[in-house]
Structures are given as structure tokens and as C-alpha cells.
Amino acid sequence: MSTTSALTTTSTSASGTLGIDGLASGLDTTSIINSLMSIEQLPQSLLQDKVTSTSAFISSLQTINGLFATMATKATAAATSTSLNLLTASSSSSAVTASVSSTAAAGSVSFTVGSTAATQVGVTAAMTTWSSSAPTLTLVSASGAKTEISPASGSLDDVVSAINKAGAGVTATKVAAGTTADGTKQYRLQLTATASGSAGAFSLYRGSGSDVDTGTATNVLTESGAAVVQQASDASVTLWAGTAAAQTITSSTNTFTDLVPGLTVNVSAVSASPVTINVAQDTTKATAVASGLVDALNAITSYYSSNTSVSTTTSATDGSQSTTAGVLLGDATTRDAVQQITSAMSTPVNGQSPSSIGIEITKDGDFTFDSDAFQAALATDPAGTQKILSGLAQNVANVANGASDKYSGSITTAITGQQSVVTDLNQQISDWDTRLADRRATLQEEYTNLETNLSTLKSQSTWLTSQISSLPSYSSSSK
Template identity: 30%
Template structure:
């Protein structure tokens, strides 16, 4: 249990008040450390927020840069329509010029299938034959043998067919009625070469009959004219009739396919990139001046409004310069020529109409200009936000280290102040006691003198 002292009871001297005033002066030095901690904490929060905004710049910029690995690119954005969506649907990518084409879907690709006769077994887990047997199944023009044992049930027969390498056939056990089953075989792919043929010990399963023949998709261009020609595909998709357009046949009939570039989709990605960069630049600009309606950064303040926290900060200034230089451009790369503008105050804007006009006139030039700017933005974003050695990452770590150091300093300072307050309290308590003793001695002497004076008067 700690001791409790109440000063000045004996002499009227306020030792506690004196100590408190002295300590208030001593603690002024600690206020400076506390304020420094608040400043470092505010700057860390602001830099962390800026790091997130710059990271978004990289994400938006990378969405504009063609991906050579995934073979994707916004510059291949295109649109296509089918006048009869029940006949065929279409998708487009990389359309170089607009086009229209009327096609007739003659037939749609289908997979070959076969069905066995009735197989008399109690259930799917009953052995099919009392001795080993085999089937030779032909798909894609190649016959592959599948061997079975005397203990193989209908389910294991189907499993062996399903897992035979290269056969490309799915076997399904179908119940006809109690004690009677059939085995359906279906090619896993479509095309004319998927017509199935089964030989070998097929009598074990009641023989096998063709259910459907394999079939290619066939579409005809110029149907009914002397220039008529047809193309086929093993699948429902037909590619290559129109550049960048894929047709998916659904049912026989006639449809007209239209395709064109889609600059609007490209412009949306460029807009997102400009918006991301503008958000970071605006954040720096706002936090580089003091908002007169707000007090300076204090503990607990909303991290989205660190008034004046970037004033004189070299990292923030460097980021502004690097981002602005990209949008100002150079003689060989002028973003403003494609609608990406930077104002005197550093804010960015995107003129979609100007971009679309420029892209329509010279797609390759616009792609080169925008992709060049995007690559620079992506590189800057990476150098700033890399989790290992990014400039902003290091800056945040530095401020966090300062906050920790200031916290340690405050703790040590408070410990010193507590110890000093205890020393001063003891010293002034001792002084109070000494004054009390001197007062008592003085009162005694005064009493003695008064007694002597009184005795002399009587004599």
C-alpha cells in the first residue's frame, strides 16, 4: 500500500501545492514529446492512406497495359450482335474493322451416343458376367479395349469405361425397371468423329445400338447464291469467319452477325486509371495545407483529414512531381492529345469524347500513348508501394518507429517525473516538519521569556 501525505498541517505551509506547481513546470518538457508523438502518428496514418491510393493507381494502370502472359488486352475490346439470338450467339475481341455477315446454321455439333440392350441383374452392384469379358469401343476413329473381371458390377463396368485413358467416353447406368438395366455410352466431346462403335463381348450387355451419330456444326455463308460456301466445326463454336468474332450455334436458322470496335469499354478503363491518379494527387494537395476550419493534427483525428500533415514532407512532394510529370508527358508522348489533361493546380481530368475521336482516327497511336503512360504509372506505383522496399512503405515504417520511440520516451519521462515528485514531496515534508519543530521551540522560548518578565514585575 502506498503512503499518503498531506502537507502543511503543522505549519500551514502548502507542501503539496508547491510540489504540484514545481512538477507542472518539469512536465512541460514531456509535452513536447507527446506532441511529437501525435505528429508522427498523424503522418503515419496519412502516409498509409496515401500508400493505398498509390497502390490503386498501379492496379488501374496494369488493367490498361496488355498482358502478354494471359494474352488479354483492353485494346482488343469489341462488341458483336446476332440478329437471331435463338439461332446463334456471338462474342468479339480484337475486331480491327466493323463488319456484317449473314449466316445460315445448317446443323449444330453433337456427341455420338450408344445404348446397350437390357441387362438382367438384381441391382447396379451385382456382377454382370460370371467370367472375364471385354469390350472394344471406337471413338474419334480409334478402337480401345476395356477389360472386365467376373466380379465387375454394372457400377464398376461404368467406372472402368469412364476412367479409360484416351477413350473420351462417359458410361451411365440406366434403370429400366426392377431387375433390368441398360448402359448408355456418350462421347465427352462433339463432332462427326464421335460416332461410337462397340464390339467384343457386347452380348454380355445385350448388344449395343447407336443412339445418336456424332455431328459437326455447319454454317453456310451466301446461302442460295452461286457464291455459297460452308464451314464446319467439331464444337458449337465457329471461329474465323469474321476477325475477332466467335459464333456459337444453337439451332438451325439464319442470323446476321454485326461486329465493331468498342472504344467506350477502353475509355472506361482509361478513366479509372486517371481517377486513381487524381485521387492520390488530390489527397496530397489537401493534406499539404492547413484547413482553417480544423485544428492541427491531434490524437484520434479521422485519418482521412490530416490537415497540413504533408506540409514540407519530401516524400509527398516527390510523389506529386513523379505523377505530374507522367501526365505532362514529353515530346514523344503527350497524354493531352488523347484527352488526359492536367490543370495548373495539379488536378487531372479525362475527356472521353476527345479520346474516342482520337482512337477512331488512329487506334495504334492512342494505344501507344496511353499504354506508355500506364506503364510509367505502374512502375512508379510499384517503386512506392512495394511491401519490401517501397518508398512509402519505408516512410510509414519510419514514422511507426518514431511513434514507438516517442512512446518509450514518454514512459521513461513519466517514470522520472514520478520519482522526482516523490523526492520533492519527501523534501518538502521534511522541511514542513523542521519548520514545525522550530515553531514549537520558538513558542516555548517565548513562553519562558514571558514567564520571566511576569516574575520580575511582581518583585
């Protein structure tokens, strides 16, 4: 007896998975395998859902941790004993401006401006060329230092280039200066000190340094047709002008640093009458220190509230309702941190309530800040207001740092733990990928064998039917 093997065909499912669809059984093998695999994949799908929810939880933890870190920074700064010692300077003249540093103290100072700083500028006589051969020049600074300069040639361009490359504190520029009688163009060299004040003064000589010493060198700026356009000069201010204690202070620039400790003054014009600089507490900046703490805490409580609330939505299709809980709802770590920092902000300091400086908690757990009350307290008792704010800020800083410290913070630690959970879940999902691939291969092999066996049975059935049909038939009448 002989048999023939039936052919099987392969097809690709919509999901991209290779399936075996047989002619023998007439079954949609690919769909069957995909259906079975969807059941097999349920544990992996649950793991993937867990990764998604845990990742959202981590993201929320990171956000609130960042808010606690911001609070820690602001509170730590506000906790210093001089956090409200923020000063501002005002001037009685628009020609004088002032700024203060952290070392300044409240007070005032008056002075007259005798002069402003100037940079020396000189121009040479008009000429068509510097010399017929390569010259030697010498720049002499205000301190007497000499710099010899050797241009490549006597052309004005080479002289300009050599002066600028010398780095001797002077720059040169060629400027048009009309023409000679025969129409030849003339130029002057404009020489400018790079530093202002008398220390930037200079002289330029034709000749070497030794020629300058012997008096045989020619000062370019005293030649016929040359001029010092602007003399180098220092800025000067006089304290207590007109009294026996008058004292003049000079500066090579128009800026006087530490005229009094922590005070920097800039002058732009001479003043005939005294200019007064007042240094006083900047109540606006001081108020911002206190209000900044309140704003930072409200940012924490607002975020926590929105991420622990429960919302209900109604389907527009069938009217069914679904409830969604905030991602932080039930999390003990963030709940404890929020409760602790709220308590720290509302706890009295040395028997003084925060409300005495304008910081109050509402019935909803948020805080309000009364700037008028704060400024009134600051004006009445600046030292006491500073102590209350510093103590309050320190208590808040301790809690905020305890929650957000990058190594040991409670929320930071929770984030690290949840990240480890996600790592483990992803490894389990990866293991399931291998397991499911093996299971699909097994199912494909089983259904391939089924098709092969059915095909063989059909072939045998067909052969037996043909053999039976070929047997001779006998009738009863032939006996």
C-alpha cells in the same frame, strides 16, 4: 527524555497513484505530488503529441502513396502498344454467342450450325433384380477400351454402386419402372456418359472382356425393352457452306475454341442459315483506359489538395478563431511528386498535345476527359491515338513508379523515415516512464520523511510543554 512517534496514513489519489498524506503537517501530500509530477511529465507529453502528429502524417503519406501506386498500375497497362486493342464479338443469332481473347483480330466469320453436342443416355429393360448371382459386366468405350466391373451381388443397388465406382466414364441411376403382375416393383438402370460428344459413346455388356471379344456377351442396351434414349454426337459447324471450300469442324462440346485465332464460339441450336460473328474494337473499353488515367490522377490531386488546405473555425462560445493546416502542407516529397505527375500528364507526346485525344488540364490543376473527342480521334487515327496515349501513359508511369516503388519510391522512403522517427519517440517516451516513476518515488520518500520529522518535533514539543507545566511555581510573597 522520551518521545512517541506520530502515525502517518496512506491514501490513493484519483489518478491511482499511491500518496502520503500526513497527520503532522496537515498537507494534502498526494495532490502536491501529483501537481509536481504533472510539471515533470510535460516533456513526455510533448513527445506523445509528436507521436500523434507524426502518425497522422504517416497515415496521409500511405494514403497518397497508395493512390500513386494505383496510377502506376493503370499507366503501365495503358503504356503498352496494344492497350487500346480491346475487341468485342457480336453474333447475328441468339443461338450463338462469342467471346474474344487478346490474340483476336478485327474481322468477321460466317458458318452454319449443323448439330449440337449430345451426351449418350441409355436405359435397360425393366427388371426386379440384375441376376441371381454376382455378375461380371464390361463397359466398352468409343475407343474400344474395356472396363470389367464386378458387383458384390446381383442386386440392382450393387450393380449401380459398382458402375459408379468403376470410373469408366459412365454413371448409373436406378429409376422406378412400375410393377409386375404380382405387384413386385420393377426398375430400370439409366446409364449416362460423363462426357459429351461421340468420344463419350459407350456400350454395356453382360459378361467379361473376353466374352465381348468372342461375341458371346450380351449388349444390355439392345436387350428387349432397353433403349438408347440419346445418342452421343459432336457439335459441328460448317464454314463457307454451299461452296467448293465448305469445311466442317466438330467439337465434343458446344464450344469451339479458336475457330479463328482468339475467337471462342458457343452454339446452342442448329441453324439453317449462316450465322455471322463480327469482331470489332470495343470503343467503350478503349475509352475507359484513357479515362481511367484521368480519374486516377484526379484522385491524387484531390487528396493532396484537401490535405494541404488551411481551414479556419470560429468558436460558438467566445467567437475566437482557430486555424488548422492540412497534414501534408509543407511536405516537399509529396509536393514534388504531385507537380511531376501533373506535368507528365500535360506534356505533349511527339509534338501532339494530350488535348488532341480529349485529355485537358484545367486552371485549377485538375484534368478533364472528353470521351467524344477521344472516340473521334480513335476512329480517325487509331494508330496515332494509340501512340499518344502510350507515350503519355509511359511518362505518367515513370513518375508514379518513382514515387510509390515499394523499395525506392520517394514517398515510400519518406514513410520509412517517419516510421523510424515514431520508433525513436516511443523509445524516449518509454524512458520517461522509468524516469517519472523514479521521480515520484523520490517525492513520496521526501514527503514521508517530512511527515516523520514533523511528527517527531510535535511529540517533543508536547513533552516539553508537559514538563514545564509540572514544575512548581513560586510567588513573591513566600520569600
